[in-house]
Amino acid sequence: MLKSYKELKVWQKAYQLCIAIYKIKKGFPKEERYGLTSQIRRAAVSVPSNIAEGYGRKTTQEYIQSLYIAYGSHCELETQIMVSKDLGYIKSDDFQELQQDIGEVERMLKALIKSLQGKHLNPPALPPLPIRIFLWMGCRKATDLAKGPPSAAVHKIKIKERD
Known part of the structure; x- marks a missing residue:
């Protein structure tokens, strides 16, 4: 069991991507400070932040809902990076590296969502019926059955003693 969201590989990769985005956006023109640069920053920070928030949820x-929000921000970020490249704000080499990291975070997010959905939708199976009856009777080991059901006293059932 993980002790912190910081141990999640997807959070680590999304965090590294966020830092890389912040470093690259320094080359954007000043007129984009409150436009594309601001949107990219917000989306980049949103991905690891929502992964962390979801981990802390009850x-x-x-x-899963927080991971979907992270995934939405991730898609938004990918689009903004593509626009930035096409406008000439990001060099091709940097873009290729970012695209690779973006793809990796996307795969990891999808896998984590799928894994959690499987756990959420498929509760653990019940034990076989004989074991459930055995446990329902209050038995902890097979020799307990020889003593008769513990519920007999509660239900005032008389159990015939054998000679």
Whole structure:
């Protein structure tokens, strides 16, 4: 079991991508400071932030919801990086590296969502019926059955003693 969201590989990769985005956006023109640069920054920070927030949520469903928000921000970020490249704000080499990292984070996010959905939708199976009956009777080991059901006293059932 992980002790912190910081141990999640997807969070680590998304965090590294965020830092890389911040370093690259320094080359953007000043007139984009409150436009594309601001949007890219917001989307880049949103991905690891929502992964972390989801990890801290109480239920699996809330975790999944936060991961979907992270995924939406991730798609937004990818689009903004493509626009930036086409406008000449990002060099081709930097773009290729970012695209590779973006693709990796996307695969990891999808895998984590799928894994959590599987756990959420498929609760653990019940033990076989004989074992459930055995446990329902309050038995902890097979020799307990020889003593008769522990619920007999509660239900005032008389158990015939054998000679």
